[in-house]
Amino acid sequence: MATVASQAVGRAYRPRSLAAKIALTPTILVMLGCYYASITWTVYISMTRSFLLPVYHFAGATQYHRLFATPRWQVAYTNMFLFGALDILGTLAVGVLLAVLLDRSVRFEGIFRTILLYPLSISFIVTGLTWQWILSPTIGVQQLVRSFGWSDFVFDWITQPDTAIYTLVFAGIWHQSGLIMAIMLAGLRGVDREIWRAARIEGIPVWRTYISIVLPILRPLMVTCVVLIAIAVVKSYELVVAMTNGGPGFSSDLPGKFVVDFEFERANIGQASAAATVMLGSVLAIVVPYLYFELARKNR
Amino acid sequence: MTTASRQARIGRIGLYALLVWVCLFFSIPLLVVISTSLKTSDEVRTFSIFTLPAAPSIAAWIKAWASACTGLNCGGVRVGFWNSVRILIPSVIISVTAGSVTGYALSHWRIRGANVIMLLLLLCAFIPYQVILYPLVKTFSTIGIYSSLPCIIAVHVIFGLPVMSLLFRNFYAGLPEELVKAARIDGAGFWRIFVSVMLPMSVNILIVATILQTTGIWNDYLLGLIFAGRDNMPMTVQLNAIATTSTGIIEYNVNTAAALLTALPPLLVYFVSGRYFVRGITAGAVKG
Amino acid sequence: MSAVSVVGLSKSFGTLQVLRDIHLSIDAGDFTVLLGPSGCGKTTLLNAIAGLEDTNAGVIEIDGADVTHREPSKRGIAMVFQSYALYPTMNVRKNLSFGLRVRSVPRQEVTRRVDWAARLLQIDELLERKPSQLSGGQRQRVAIGRALVQQAKVFLFDEPLSNLDAKLRTEMRVELKRLHKELGATIVYVTHDQIEAMTLATRIAVMRAGRIEQYAAPDDLYETPQTLFVAAFVGSPAMNFMPGRLDSGAVHVGRARLPLNGYRFRSSPVTGQEVVVGIRPEHVVLARGEPPEQTIVANALFMEPMGADTLGWFQFGEHRLSARLIPQVARGLSGEVRLSLLSDHVSLFDPASEVRL
Numbered sequence: 001m002a003t004v005a006s007q008a009v010g011r012a013y014r015p016r017s018l019a020a021k022i023a024l025t026p027t028i029l030v031m032l033g034c035y036y037a038s039i040t041w042t043v044y045i046s047m048t049r050s051f052l053l054p055v056y057h058f059a060g061a062t063q064y065h066r067l068f069a070t071p072r073w074q075v076a077y078t079n080m081f082l083f084g085a086l087d088i089l090g091t092l093a094v095g096v097l098l099a100v101l102l103d104r105s106v107r108f109e110g111i112f113r114t115i116l117l118y119p120l121s122i123s124f125i126v127t128g129l130t131w132q133w134i135l136s137p138t139i140g141v142q143q144l145v146r147s148f149g150w151s152d153f154v155f156d157w158i159t160q161p162d163t164a165i166y167t168l169v170f171a172g173i174w175h176q177s178g179l180i181m182a183i184m185l186a187g188l189r190g191v192d193r194e195i196w197r198a199a200r201i202e203g204i205p206v207w208r209t210y211i212s213i214v215l216p217i218l219r220p221l222m223v224t225c226v227v228l229i230a231i232a233v234v235k236s237y238e239l240v241v242a243m244t245n246g247g248p249g250f251s252s253d254l255p256g257k258f259v260v261d262f263e264f265e266r267a268n269i270g271q272a273s274a275a276a277t278v279m280l281g282s283v284l285a286i287v288v289p290y291l292y293f294e295l296a297r298k299n300r
Numbered sequence: 301m302t303t304a305s306r307q308a309r310i311g312r313i314g315l316y317a318l319l320v321w322v323c324l325f326f327s328i329p330l331l332v333v334i335s336t337s338l339k340t341s342d343e344v345r346t347f348s349i350f351t352l353p354a355a356p357s358i359a360a361w362i363k364a365w366a367s368a369c370t371g372l373n374c375g376g377v378r379v380g381f382w383n384s385v386r387i388l389i390p391s392v393i394i395s396v397t398a399g400s401v402t403g404y405a406l407s408h409w410r411i412r413g414a415n416v417i418m419l420l421l422l423l424c425a426f427i428p429y430q431v432i433l434y435p436l437v438k439t440f441s442t443i444g445i446y447s448s449l450p451c452i453i454a455v456h457v458i459f460g461l462p463v464m465s466l467l468f469r470n471f472y473a474g475l476p477e478e479l480v481k482a483a484r485i486d487g488a489g490f491w492r493i494f495v496s497v498m499l500p501m502s503v504n505i506l507i508v509a510t511i512l513q514t515t516g517i518w519n520d521y522l523l524g525l526i527f528a529g530r531d532n533m534p535m536t537v538q539l540n541a542i543a544t545t546s547t548g549i550i551e552y553n554v555n556t557a558a559a560l561l562t563a564l565p566p567l568l569v570y571f572v573s574g575r576y577f578v579r580g581i582t583a584g585a586v587k588g
Numbered sequence: 589m590s591a592v593s594v595v596g597l598s599k600s601f602g603t604l605q606v607l608r609d610i611h612l613s614i615d616a617g618d619f620t621v622l623l624g625p626s627g628c629g630k631t632t633l634l635n636a637i638a639g640l641e642d643t644n645a646g647v648i649e650i651d652g653a654d655v656t657h658r659e660p661s662k663r664g665i666a667m668v669f670q671s672y673a674l675y676p677t678m679n680v681r682k683n684l685s686f687g688l689r690v691r692s693v694p695r696q697e698v699t700r701r702v703d704w705a706a707r708l709l710q711i712d713e714l715l716e717r718k719p720s721q722l723s724g725g726q727r728q729r730v731a732i733g734r735a736l737v738q739q740a741k742v743f744l745f746d747e748p749l750s751n752l753d754a755k756l757r758t759e760m761r762v763e764l765k766r767l768h769k770e771l772g773a774t775i776v777y778v779t780h781d782q783i784e785a786m787t788l789a790t791r792i793a794v795m796r797a798g799r800i801e802q803y804a805a806p807d808d809l810y811e812t813p814q815t816l817f818v819a820a821f822v823g824s825p826a827m828n829f830m831p832g833r834l835d836s837g838a839v840h841v842g843r844a845r846l847p848l849n850g851y852r853f854r855s856s857p858v859t860g861q862e863v864v865v866g867i868r869p870e871h872v873v874l875a876r877g878e879p880p881e882q883t884i885v886a887n888a889l890f891m892e893p894m895g896a897d898t899l900g901w902f903q904f905g906e907h908r909l910s911a912r913l914i915p916q917v918a919r920g921l922s923g924e925v926r927l928s929l930l931s932d933h934v935s936l937f938d939p940a941s942e943v944r945l
Binding site for chain 1 (some may be wrong): 315316318319322323325326327328329330332333336348349350398401402405406408409410411417419420421422423424426427428429430431432433434435436458461462465477480481484489490491515518519520521522526536539540543544552555556559562563566567569570571574577578581582
Binding site (some may be wrong): 192 | 638640659660661662665666667669670671672673674675676677678686687690691734738
């Protein structure tokens with residue numbers, strides 16, 4: 001997607017047309033009206049004293065102070081980083097590993113890919129519910145291992161406040177590794193085959209070639225993957241709802257759920273807007289440097 | 301056999317073994333859910349989801365479809381299914397069409413500030429829904445269509461527009477500009493060129509876009525929950541309601557059947573479209 | 589003892605036979621070029637010697653050792669690729685040293701070899717740069733440098749100059765010749781460009797359809813080609829071919845009778861035997877008083893000025909002939925012209941087997 005911005009309107013042939021401008025207008029209106037106007041409104045509200053209803057009275061950073069003093073938000077916000085770090089690392093590792101394995105010219109590649117990618121077609125709700133059932137101590141893994149005889153086996157992360165958030169990592173990796181695998185495999189296949197031959201003649205073993213030569217070439221692509229996963233983490237809502245519903249209590253809450261709950265259930269739009277703005281800031285903090293570096297790289 | 305080729309052979313076996321293991325890890329959730337959905341109500345009482353059904357039956361499926369309870373109603377996910385269909389079809393058609401026209405306009409016609417527009421669209425694609433939910437709710441209720449079918453369709457179109465526009469823009473930018481030149485010499489204008497020149501060449505990307513939107517809209521939960529209105533709740537919302545109503549014994553067989561029914565349409569699309577699905581999900585990321 | 593010896597090598601891809609029973613014996617210090625049109629198998633042969641491709645039959649020996657089943661890194665070879673295949677994320681120094689470091693060569697030795705190669709190829713100023721910051725010619729040198737530091741016994745080159753522009757190509761050709769002389773290395777080099785082959789090689793193996801048609805020094809290939817294909821492929825502008833009939837001590841071409849003095853026949857010629865007569869353009873001249881029965885009459889078609897001389901094209905019966913002419917003379921030519929064929933430099937081929945007689 002970053003290429004979009006850098007594929008500048010250069011010397012290409014582009015005629016003028018009123019019809020084109022008219023055709024473009026709805027999109028631009030939607031973009032400006034629905035997106036940017038809404039963002040502006042949300043950010044503005046986050047700086048007012050609004051509670052149930054919008055109050056257009058500027059209050060600076062009051063909402064933010066209150067937000068970060070709220071225990072539930074503190075948990076949700078830290079959870080985002082905990083969950084995010086593990087999810088990114090795990091998904092990237094699994095995805096890259098799978099891409100490398102498939103890059104070794106295996107037979108039945110089609111079948112492997114079909115199996116590894118199907119989770120992407122499944123809703124986060126179904127994913128969350130499925131993994132909730134699997135990780136449930138009463139009917140899931142703990143029960144299974146105990147039925148083999150290890151009656152002391154305990155695996156109840158999903159019901160424990162301290163560990164509930166980590167269970168989301170399983171579902172996250174399961175869902176998204178396939179995407180990373182598909183992206184990295186396309187990248188691996190684009191590497192000049194003669195580099196492989198040169199390394200082989202120099203006597204460099206295959207694993208070393210991947211680590212020292214091929215994967216470094218794909219570093220920008222891996223950064224893209226990290227950005228994609230990170231954004232999905234920030235946006236997470238349905239996964240939490242289906243898997244733990246933020247529980248037990250709010251120990252596995254995430255900012256995405258916090259905002260929706262405060263906006264519609266708790267009806268505190270001031271806090272919700274502040275939280276949403278923090279979410280927006282997090283996304284921008286990832287995307288803007290990324291786009292900047294991508295543009296710089298392409299224009300070199 | 302030399303040691304070198306013996307090592308290579310062992311390496312290959314290890315490779316396949318690892319792949320098979322990972323595939324098992326990936327398939328187990330689906331298999332477990334399928335097997336649970338085929339169990340009878342008795343088996344569901346005390347069990348682990350990893351055991352196989354003793355006497356597989358589709359009773360749970362029928363119940364999930366027609367009579368499962370979501371709090372108040374007991375009409376099964378059938379209701380949600382048709383709601384999702386009614387939401388899906390217009391939303392996909394409108395968002396794909398709008399995206400293709402926008403992408404086409406941005407790629408082959410001179411628009412002042414086109415680069416800025418594309419950058420803004422790109423940023424829109426990354427923005428979390430939560431940031432603009434409330435203003436949208438307020439706007440729709442002011443207009444008076446909040447919590448209705450047109451509302452949810454409009455919302456899906458709005459949220460699909462950036463990604464669709466960029467997807468089509470990248471595709472059309474890859475088509476040779478000579479086509480447009482030749483068509484203009486023949487006297488064709490903006491719309492004529494779109495319909496007669498661009499669309500016929502767009503079959504692949506239209507399939508990709510349709511798959512992307514179908515999967516995204518069918519699997520959506522949050523937007524449906526907020527904008528669709530009680531009479532139009534999509535299948536995903538119904539599913540979550542069914543699975544989380546814990547009145548008495550949890551009927552896992554019904555819940556898993558409901559989950560499968562919900563997952564089935566996009567899953568079928570995935571298995572049928574294969575190549576296009578992959579192209580769709582990587583198109584957003586691998587460009588260049 | 590030969591540096592590289594290939595005996596009975598065959599390779600097929602499925603039903604496609606790419607190499608047929610290849611025999612090749614390369615001496616140490618030789619610069620051997622594998623020359624031929626695309627699809628002749630020259631790259632496959634090079635890859636087989638390198639160990640990048642398996643073979644169906646045959647033995648490959650390098651420096652006396654049987655390496656037929658050995659991994660490329662254990663054959664004592666180094667290779668330079670068409671696209672250079674430099675490691676893009678490493679700078680020049682790391683590119684040159686990576687293979688050595690992987691093989692646990694002591695660091696001092698690594699530095700010594702890298703510096704030596706850099707100085708030899710005049711890239712010592714570029715050691716800290718990345719490949720993307722180098723020009724095509726510089727990347728080429730780094731690729732060669734990477735091969736040099738391996739201190740291999742045999743160097744393999746796979747069309748290394750085809751990605752360079754014409755001027756750079758001539759410069760690099762001189763470089764390669766200089767390197768060969770300084771290092772005395774054994775080189776096996778693949779190219780489809782016969783000028784490159786002729787200028788660089790000590791011996792050329794002309795290949796066609798998976799077989800080596802002739803393996804000889806450039807001059808020998810030029811003056812005494814062993815097959816019709818070699819005669820037609822080597823030399824630019826190409827050799828002329830005409831049908832002829834043998835007589836005792838002479839060959840009949842059209843109505844002319846050309847004496848064959850000193851032509852070395854492989855087996856005794858048979859009078860009346862049909863042959864293909866090959867003669868190079870520089871040996872076709874305007875008749876200047878030779879007896880008429882030793883000349884032919886041809887129609888002047890057009891002249892191609894080439895600078896130092898002009899290539900004249902003539903129609904002789906069903907065949908087109910070319911002749912190298914002095915530009916001043918060629919300018920005025922038209923209509924019927926009498927040409928003399930210098931039969932001391934003629935090549936005779938059997939029409940069926942295409943082998944030199």
